[in-house]
Amino acid sequence: MSDKGNLIITDSQLSDEERRTLEVLVATMIPANGEYKVPAADDPKIFSNILARSGELHFLTEALQTLDELSRDLLQTDFSSLEPEDRVPMLEEFNRQQRPALRALFGIASQCYYQDDRVLKSLGMDARTPFPDGFTLEQGDWSLLDPVRQRPKMYRE
Amino acid sequence: MAADPVDVLIIGAGASGAAVAWSLVDTRMKVVCLEQGNWMKPAEYPSAGREWETRQDYSISPNRRGLPVDYPVNDTNSPISVANFNAVGGATILYAGHFPRFHPGDFSIKTLDGVADDWPIDYATLEPYYAENDRMMGISGLAGDPAYPPKNPLMPPVPLGKAGERLAGGFNSLGWHWWPSDSAVATEQYDGRDKCINLGSCTTGCAQGAKASTDITYWPHAVRAGVEVRTGCRVREIRVNDKGMASGVVYYDADGVEQMQEAEIVVMACNGVGTPRILLNSSSNLFPDGLANSSGMVGKNMMFHPYASVQGVFDEPLDGYKGPGNCIWSQEFYETDRSRGFLRGYTMEITRGRGPIATAMTGIHSGRVPWGEDHHRAYRDLFNRITGMVMICEDLPELHNTVTLDPDLVDSNGIPAPKIDYQLSENSRKMLDHALAKGEEVLRAAGAKDIITEAPISVGGWHLMGTARMGVDRANSVVNEWGRCHDVKNLFIVDGSIFVTSAGVNPTSTIQALALYIADSIKKRLANLFD
Numbered sequence: 001m002s003d004k005g006n007l008i009i010t011d012s013q014l015s016d017e018e019r020r021t022l023e024v025l026v027a028t029m030i031p032a033n034g035e036y037k038v039p040a041a042d043d044p045k046i047f048s049n050i051l052a053r054s055g056e057l058h059f060l061t062e063a064l065q066t067l068d069e070l071s072r073d074l075l076q077t078d079f080s081s082l083e084p085e086d087r088v089p090m091l092e093e094f095n096r097q098q099r100p101a102l103r104a105l106f107g108i109a110s111q112c113y114y115q116d117d118r119v120l121k122s123l124g125m126d127a128r129t130p131f132p133d134g135f136t137l138e139q140g141d142w143s144l145l146d147p148v149r150q151r152p153k154m155y156r157e
Numbered sequence: 158m159a160a161d162p163v164d165v166l167i168i169g170a171g172a173s174g175a176a177v178a179w180s181l182v183d184t185r186m187k188v189v190c191l192e193q194g195n196w197m198k199p200a201e202y203p204s205a206g207r208e209w210e211t212r213q214d215y216s217i218s219p220n221r222r223g224l225p226v227d228y229p230v231n232d233t234n235s236p237i238s239v240a241n242f243n244a245v246g247g248a249t250i251l252y253a254g255h256f257p258r259f260h261p262g263d264f265s266i267k268t269l270d271g272v273a274d275d276w277p278i279d280y281a282t283l284e285p286y287y288a289e290n291d292r293m294m295g296i297s298g299l300a301g302d303p304a305y306p307p308k309n310p311l312m313p314p315v316p317l318g319k320a321g322e323r324l325a326g327g328f329n330s331l332g333w334h335w336w337p338s339d340s341a342v343a344t345e346q347y348d349g350r351d352k353c354i355n356l357g358s359c360t361t362g363c364a365q366g367a368k369a370s371t372d373i374t375y376w377p378h379a380v381r382a383g384v385e386v387r388t389g390c391r392v393r394e395i396r397v398n399d400k401g402m403a404s405g406v407v408y409y410d411a412d413g414v415e416q417m418q419e420a421e422i423v424v425m426a427c428n429g430v431g432t433p434r435i436l437l438n439s440s441s442n443l444f445p446d447g448l449a450n451s452s453g454m455v456g457k458n459m460m461f462h463p464y465a466s467v468q469g470v471f472d473e474p475l476d477g478y479k480g481p482g483n484c485i486w487s488q489e490f491y492e493t494d495r496s497r498g499f500l501r502g503y504t505m506e507i508t509r510g511r512g513p514i515a516t517a518m519t520g521i522h523s524g525r526v527p528w529g530e531d532h533h534r535a536y537r538d539l540f541n542r543i544t545g546m547v548m549i550c551e552d553l554p555e556l557h558n559t560v561t562l563d564p565d566l567v568d569s570n571g572i573p574a575p576k577i578d579y580q581l582s583e584n585s586r587k588m589l590d591h592a593l594a595k596g597e598e599v600l601r602a603a604g605a606k607d608i609i610t611e612a613p614i615s616v617g618g619w620h621l622m623g624t625a626r627m628g629v630d631r632a633n634s635v636v637n638e639w640g641r642c643h644d645v646k647n648l649f650i651v652d653g654s655i656f657v658t659s660a661g662v663n664p665t666s667t668i669q670a671l672a673l674y675i676a677d678s679i680k681k682r683l684a685n686l687f688d
């Protein structure tokens with residue numbers, strides 16, 4: 001275990017370097033946004049959840065290493081050290097080679113991201129469990145059914 | 158050591174097992190049900206926690222869940238993978254609760270359309286059992302649907318909501334049929350269940366208890382009346398005596414210890430995959446090709462219902478994560494119209510909306526939500542703005558679509574696992590294409606600005622039918638017209654395996670009506686049941 005602020009982060013299989021690459025990678029995928037007042041996916045709380053689920057991505061270590069190699073080949077530096085404006089083009093290049101891996105990681109990152117209280121609140125949702133309070137659903141306009149009520153029998157015997 | 162013999166042994170405590178058990182209690186026979194899964198704890202369902210959209214232990218795929226109660230299914234040779242749930246309640250724990258009946262014509266498609274086979278029973282035979290099952294499950298809906306003979310739902314329909322209203326307008330503008338769905342979601346308090354509070358997560362179990370899963374409908378009544386449910390008990394095989402009658406079953410109990418339970422009558426209720434699996438695992442000298450399989454039809458004619466999904470993206474906020482997945486349906490394209498280039502038809506079922514994570518996944522998989530700076534704007538274009546439908550296409554029985562035993566794969570008790578070989582027919586492909594086009598047409602008419610499609614839904618093997626079919630001719634069917642195996646006179650099958658054809662509707666209402674009908678047939682013949 002290691003500490004980050006008041007969060008406990010469960011050790012994953014990743015080295016410090018790979019973890020740093022992953023942090024920058026998920027923040028490139030889902031960056032912070034001032035207009036919507038939402039953090040990036042490398043926010044400590046969100047990232048700890050991503051790390052906790054990273055075990056589901058059996059290819060992750062290899063993919064992160066390949067991303068760093070690609071970055072070094074093309075721009076002579078690790079992915080995490082790239083200038084911010086170079087990261088998205090690098091990810092696009094990487095995506096041409098490792099599409100399923102990147103998509104799976106994007107999926108996990110999004111799942112952790114869209115469970116975060118701050119993100120949910122910015123979407124107008126209450127940050128709570130659905131049960132026991134539930135939600136309100138309007139009945140809608142049942143008079144819309146009137147023309148269908150006039151239809152003759154449609155089924156065959 | 159063998160336990161005392163019982164009168165009736167039911168295998169499987171899902172939709173059909175519960176119904177048959179409840180119905181048989183008034184015989185005062187000793188009824189025991191063996192179920193490999195456990196009783197659920199609704200307070201622990203995902204909607205009672207913050208990870209309500211991501212719990213893998215509630216995945217619809219047994220291979221993904223991989224829980225000790227699950228058995229693996231090799232479905233790599235199928236474009237559609239199997240979805241199920243193994244617990245008291247079976248797949249009704251996760252089902253959406255759409256509760257349509259078959260139509261009268263669905264029982265005689267050979268006569269009407271010259272395809273597949275007619276059932277040996279008809280709608281009129283099942284009608285009282287449909288009604289009884291509606292009462293036990295507590296069904297909501299609205300009388301007067303022109304697509305059906307008269308029926309009387311017990312509770313008002315689930316709300317239209319914004320999504321239903323939008324789409325109803327689309328259907329009306331095209332002059333197409335639609336109607337509020339018959340639904341197993343209680344809209345009022347019913348038989349000890351509370352009414353729906355729109356948790357929006359019916360398919361991971363209803364923490365409110367509004368959705369009629371059989372652990373909270375039939376089973377409490379059956380257990381109170383004396384039926385014993387033994388959980389954590391996985392049946393390996395059915396044994397037969399030298400007269401060719403089922404003598405009982407061999408199973409592994411919750412501690413993994415092999416047990417033998419003798420019984421006068423054995424009833425199989427393990428669904429369209431689990432039942433043929435046990436029959437094929439029960440071969441013997443008398444039945445070398447699997448039990449009750451002299452016709453060779455055990456495991457053949459597997460039907461899934463290929464599903465198409467068409468979702469529309471709208472400009473204004475809709476219901477999003479709120480409300481049951483049941484809403485309205487349309488049977489405009491249900492009956493055969495040869496000019497369409499395929500036989501039979503489909504139901505369009507409106508699926509309302511989706512939660513924040515499901516929205517993200519839809520956006521990612523359809524390429525509409527990118528990574529990078531544009532992520533948030535693109536995501537917000539979809540969030541609360543998606544609604545649409547799935548189309549349930551009638552699947553026709555074909556001999557080459559099969560459940561067999563995998564030569565290598567086994568479950569945690571070492572029992573050979575099922576293998577699915579399934580191909581989409583040309584008829585199904587054409588029907589799916591038609592469904593996609595018509596779905597888009599109505600969504601556009603309702604105001605959708607963008608359309609997201611999938612066909613077939615690859616994870617959508619949630620309807621498992623046809624693998625031990627019913628018929629009067631023992632040369633090409635496994636059970637007779639009242640559910641008794643032609644080959645084994647004290648062995649009955651009550652689950653979706655016995656379907657002759659699949660219709661273009663969800664099957665559970667019909668599965669349970671059949672289970673009640675078969676139970677009644679047993680009760681009426683008790684004096685000479687094995688003749």
Ligand SMILES: Cc1cc2nc3c(=O)[nH]c(=O)nc-3n(C[C@H](O)[C@H](O)[C@H](O)COP(=O)(O)OP(=O)(O)OC[C@H]3O[C@@H](n4cnc5c(N)ncnc54)[C@H](O)[C@@H]3O)c2cc1C
Nearest residue numbers: 169171172173193243247248252253254255392652663665
């Ligand atoms: C996600 C999802 C959504 C669905 N939505 C709908 C819907 O909206 N409407 C609808 O009509 N249907 C729906 N269905 C399908 C519906 O749930 C099934 O049709 C119904 O549950 C089948 O009933 P059954 O009795 O045949 O089998 P099941 O309900 O599957 O029950 C079979 C039981 O047998 C047990 N079993 C199997 N093998 C063994 C063994 N060897 N030993 C002991 N026990 C065993 C299993 O553990 C299971 O509990 C849905 C299903 C899923 C998964």
